[in-house]
Amino acid sequence: MKKILLSLAVAAAMVTGAHAATINVGTExxxxxxxxxxxQTKELTGFDMEIIEAVAKEMGDDVRIQNMGFDALIPSLQTGIxxxxxxxxxxxxxxxxxxxFTNPxxxxxLVIMVRKDDLRKYKDFNSLEGTRLCAQIGTTGAMMAKRVKNAKVTEFNSITExxxxxxxxxxxxxxxxxxVVDYYLARRGDGTVTTVPQVFDAEHYGMAVKQGNKALVEKLNEGLKRIRDNGVYDKIYAKWFGAH
Incomplete structure (x- = not known):
């Protein structure tokens, strides 16, 4: 009987361990x-960080977050880093x-940020033709900037630059x-820059994993569903963006 109980305990531990994991997360x-x-704290924070931590907690996992350049994220997935x-x-x-990708x-x-004195001059993407544009490397903002006719695009490692x-x-x-632009204007804007009053190209953010890792996609999707159902997602959203 003791041997049977011991075997059951070991099996239970193995099953429990199979469900727990440390997820290595890359961000920029x-x-x-x-x-x-x-x-102040010198720690990583933000909407995404709280979302992945909530998802992992819901699924019984831990997260280990690595900070790297945006253009290094997909190669790091592909190589298993x-x-x-x-x-x-x-x-x-x-x-x-x-x-x-997971579910969105x-x-x-996308929005266009300009100096306030230039707001009447630049009203849409067509009005940016032949101008000098700035964007963060590897982002959809940079992709869109490169589609503006005759524009000279300078890409930076960070959007702050x-x-x-x-x-x-x-x-x-x-x-x-x-x-991102709204947050910058609210926290660090000095009244000299503003945005064109139009949102372009609605887009969805997703968590990315290595191609073929169906199990991880399913786990993350389940975690996202749970935090939406139990109200945790809405609390995190309200903290960073206000009610929606």
Whole structure:
């Protein structure tokens, strides 16, 4: 009987262990309010960081987060350095050829940031023709900037650098995700820059994993569903963006 009980205990431990894991997460921590370094605590924080932590907790897992360049995220997935990318990454057909995505967890869109004195001059993408544009490397904002006819596009490692270049008159506009721009204007805006009052190209953010890792996609999707159903997602959203 003791042997039977011992065997059952070992089996139970093995089953429990099979469900628990440490998920290696890659992010690019210069994209407030989604992921950034808190200036006071010196720790990673933001909407994305709280979402992945909530998902992992719901599924009984832990997370280990690595900060790296945005353009290194997909290669790091492909080589197994990280398991999942949570970095306000837009689900695009081009990226879907290289990685698999979870269900969308956030809907965004692109906006054009300009100096307030230039607001009447630049009203849409067509008005940016032939201008100098700034964007963050590897983002959909950078992709859109490159589609503007005869524009000279300068890409930066962080979106903060792009914002600074605009204020220094090194470019005429920055193209980037609306929530990131809104957060910047609310926290660090000085009244000299603003956005064109229109949102372009609605887009969805997803968590990316290595192609073929169906089990992890299913686990993350289940975690996302649970935090939406139990209200945790809404609490995190309200903290960073207000009620929706």
């Amino acid at each position: 921590a210069t994209f407030a309010p989604f992921e950034f370094m808190d200036e 990280i398991d999942v990318t949570v970095a306000a990454m837009t689900i695009t057909p081009e990226r879907q050829k290289r990685v698999d 967890y956030y809907q965004s869109g 792009a914002f600074m270049e605009l204020k220094a008159k090194g470019c005429e506009a920055v193209i980037n995700d609306k929530p």
